[in-house]
Amino acid sequence: xxxxxxxxxxxxxxxxxxxxxxxxxxxxxxxxxxxxxxxxxxxxxxxxxxxxxxxxxxxxxxxxxxxxxxxxxxxxxxxxxxxxxxxxxxxxxxxxxxxxxxxxxxxxxxxxxxxxxxxxxxxxxxxxxxxxxxxxxxxxxxxxxxxxxxxxxxxxxxxxxxxxxxxxxxxxxxxxxxxxxxxxxxxxxxxx
Amino acid sequence: xxxxxxxxxxxxxxxxxxxxxxxxxxxxxxxxxxxxxxxxxxxxxxxxxxxxxxxxxxxxxxxxxxxxxxxxxxxxxxxxxxxxxxxxxxxxxxxxxxxxxxxxxxxxxxxxxxxxxxxxxxxxxxxxxxxxxxxxxxxxxxxxxxxxxxxxxxxxxxxxxxxxxxxxxxxxxxxxxxxxxxxxxxxxxxxxxxxxxxxxxxxxxxxxxxxxxxxxxxxxxxxxxxxx
Numbered sequence: 001x002x003x004x005x006x007x008x009x010x011x012x013x014x015x016x017x018x019x020x021x022x023x024x025x026x027x028x029x030x031x032x033x034x035x036x037x038x039x040x041x042x043x044x045x046x047x048x049x050x051x052x053x054x055x056x057x058x059x060x061x062x063x064x065x066x067x068x069x070x071x072x073x074x075x076x077x078x079x080x081x082x083x084x085x086x087x088x089x090x091x092x093x094x095x096x097x098x099x100x101x102x103x104x105x106x107x108x109x110x111x112x113x114x115x116x117x118x119x120x121x122x123x124x125x126x127x128x129x130x131x132x133x134x135x136x137x138x139x140x141x142x143x144x145x146x147x148x149x150x151x152x153x154x155x156x157x158x159x160x161x162x163x164x165x166x167x168x169x170x171x172x173x174x175x176x177x178x179x180x181x182x183x184x185x186x187x188x189x190x191x192x
Numbered sequence: 193x194x195x196x197x198x199x200x201x202x203x204x205x206x207x208x209x210x211x212x213x214x215x216x217x218x219x220x221x222x223x224x225x226x227x228x229x230x231x232x233x234x235x236x237x238x239x240x241x242x243x244x245x246x247x248x249x250x251x252x253x254x255x256x257x258x259x260x261x262x263x264x265x266x267x268x269x270x271x272x273x274x275x276x277x278x279x280x281x282x283x284x285x286x287x288x289x290x291x292x293x294x295x296x297x298x299x300x301x302x303x304x305x306x307x308x309x310x311x312x313x314x315x316x317x318x319x320x321x322x323x324x325x326x327x328x329x330x331x332x333x334x335x336x337x338x339x340x341x342x343x344x345x346x347x348x349x350x351x352x353x354x355x356x357x358x359x360x361x362x363x364x365x366x367x368x369x370x371x372x373x374x375x376x377x378x379x380x381x382x383x384x385x386x387x388x389x390x391x392x393x394x395x396x397x398x399x400x401x402x403x404x405x406x407x408x409x410x411x412x413x414x415x416x417x418x419x420x
Binding site for chain 1: 196197199201203204206208210212214216218221222223225226227229230232233288310312315318319
């Protein structure tokens with residue numbers, strides 16, 4: 001079992017529900033139980049999407065990889081051995097698929113900053129929201145981005161992030177604070 | 193922070209989302225065994241007699257506890273910083289902060305409410321100096337920093353001095369403050385430590401006081417300790 005936070009889609013309401021993933025969900029998913037799949041998807045989709053976006057920096061590729069992650073979970077759920085870390089397993093699948101995507105598309109992906117008018121982010125209507133998201137994707141390094149996205153977007157606790165990414169809690173904390181400081185400074189400089 | 197969180201979430205909410213219907217209604221083949229994508233970390237079982245298991249477990253625990261204690265709890269570096277305020281920072285082998293001690297009232301006011309235990313040394317240094325800049329303990333005029341590092345390994349002492357100096361400079365990047373950093377290797381000396389404690393300065397500063405007195409004894413230790 002694992003504890004983690006699911007942030008409600010309507011962020012303004014600030015409703016954060018503490019939930020736990022029941023590992024028997026995988027047995028049910030392995031038996032093609034659609035309700036179990038939906039339960040797992042609702043619990044974890046935001047965290048998985050945040051993680052994949054932090055790796056790929058492309059919302060459309062993220063959508064595809066998240067979809068593939070759950071299809072992989074469906075095809076391997078009956079093989080899952082309970083180890084007390086269900087979220088870590090889903091994260092492993094998502095990360096493996098994301099890195100495989102990056103390897104296959106390495107020639108097409110550049111590490112340069114995304115231009116301000118990057119069309120991939122045109123779906124974000126508010127310019128300030130778009131700027132904050134793109135800044136986070138541009139200036140933070142891979143590990144900082146993962147930690148910031150998992151904590152601020154998915155509401156996962158630092159301790160859970162440490163367990164899922166196999167990092168010491170002190171490293172997660174100091175990278176989180178450093179990333180937040182970097183983000184604030186960059187946004188303040190841009191404003192000025 | 194709240195704004196960043198809110199804006200990040202608002203932006204994220206508008207991004208395209210994987211469709212549950214597609215996930216639920218796409219035909220998938222059940223895998224016969226895990227592949228490289230879905231593999232879970234293995235938990236192999238080795239057949240070992242019970243008594244050996246206990247001995248192995250005990251030895252493993254002793255080794256793990258010993259290593260963890262040595263790496264995480266044992267003091268590896270003692271770093272003192274005098275601006276003034278004066279601080280003493282102790283870190284472990286992996287350069288994580290064990291303790292930041294305020295050595296005078298000014299340092300106490302900078303530290304108020306902050307806990308650096310477990311932080312990476314670089315982040316703690318950058319935060320401390322950013323805060324000292326904000327509170328005007330370091331300005332364009334008052335820009336001298338005495339940095340003293342004590343470590344058994346002289347190579348490591350030098351590398352830590354360079355790292356900290358770079359972090360101090362980066363804390364003031366983009367401002368008019370150009371810190372003037374005087375670095376020295378700090379030698380462990382009990383008497384020196386006691387005198388430093390009595391005069392509310394760091395042992396690094398007390399080491400400088402003694403060096404000055406060796407060349408010119410017209411000033412007392414107390415007089416030199418209070419000089420900026």
